[in-house]
Amino acid sequence: MRQAHSRAAGGSFGFVPSFTGLLNATTIGALSIAALSAGMLWLVGIYASGLRDPRYLDGWVLAGGMALQLLFHVAIKTSVFAPKSIVRWRKVHIFIGYLLIAAFVSHCGFSLPDTTFEWALWSGFVVITLSGVFGTYLSWSLRAKGGIDEHISFERIPTRRAELADEIAGVVASRVPDAAAALPLPAPPYEAWIADLYTNHLRDFFVGPRNFTGHLIGSQRPLKQLTDEIDSLTRYVDSRTQQKLNAIRALVVEKDQLDFARVHYGLTKGWLFVHVPVTYGLIVLSVMHVLVVYSFSSGAG
Incomplete structure (x- = not known):
């Protein structure tokens, strides 16, 4: 992973x-x-x-x-x-x-x-x-x-998914130090942009299993749509906020891998109950x- x-x-x-x-x-x-x-x-x-x-x-x-x-x-x-x-x-x-x-x-x-x-x-x-x-x-x-990830068992997937939901919420809520705070200028709306990204695209993704069909057919498109949203925002923020977005991106990728593991493990167990006895x-x-x-x-x- x-x-x-x-x-x-x-x-x-x-x-x-x-x-x-x-x-x-x-x-x-x-x-x-x-x-x-x-x-x-x-x-x-x-x-x-x-x-x-x-x-x-x-x-x-x-x-x-x-x-x-x-x-x-x-x-x-x-x-x-x-x-x-x-x-x-x-x-x-x-x-x-x-x-x-x-x-x-x-x-x-x-x-x-x-x-x-x-x-x-x-x-x-x-x-x-x-x-x-x-x-x-x-x-x-x-x-x-x-x-x-071979270290993630099928039984641990719900627990790790809940941990990722907490981690992404914590990262989004954390404040990046404003390098221009000493200047008499309005602060850039970077945090508002990230909050909007989380509300519109990421919060529902981390609530539970997602993209069953995409994982079933081996498609990368659902993950790419989310990472494209993050990458497009990364181009318009400063370096410190980019680090925050990189951390968010890594959590999104891990969550996608976790969802795929759930689909793969579940189908494999069901497949064994059919193929081997027959x-x-x-x-x-x-x-x-x-x-x-x-x-x-x-x-x-």
Whole structure:
């Protein structure tokens, strides 16, 4: 969060470079996934042209990929990975997940299920896929916003938000010594300008959580609107008042980061309650599916 403060003080939020880097990485990943998916579908076609049931091939591809995904969940829970390697393995986890979409579509024969059991399998995979895509988006938005302060837990956010509200009120109420007080001239209305800024733009911002939609889509626009108001006022005040406005600006940036942390933590907790249980449920259904398929195939033989 301190890094976010320094970026804000310099007038740049670091969004464009981060977005460009993320876009390049996303493009390369998408092209790799598309190429591998096309290659797998081509192999399935060759397998089918040999008068074999292609569902056995893409079915075992699905089973192997899901087993790897399950091992990733188990490794995270048991702390097998080192902290630095978790990020790398999570990327592998996401990459395999996208490849499994092609395997799933191929296994379904590009059609909807027929029986109740097939619908259960189909629905479970669709829910996992959608929640996985949403989890990837949460990770992207976290990087696009510059991260969050790891020392601030979800439970402490309301307390810190109240502290920031008190701090901003104290800074606004504090008086900057007037360097021209000895001169027989009216004092510049700097304090009145700051009070007006606080009343019209900042007080409501510090009362509670704000800009949920902006944080959800990783947008910097709400924060930029506030900092632009502060920056435009900074140009017309003396150096001492500029220091006061810089302190106000830093508190605004921290409050914005706090609001983003609240959205990110809340969505992540909700996402885990969907993605992980459904994953384990689908594993059980998949094992039953394999047993049923091979029981019928051996009986037919």
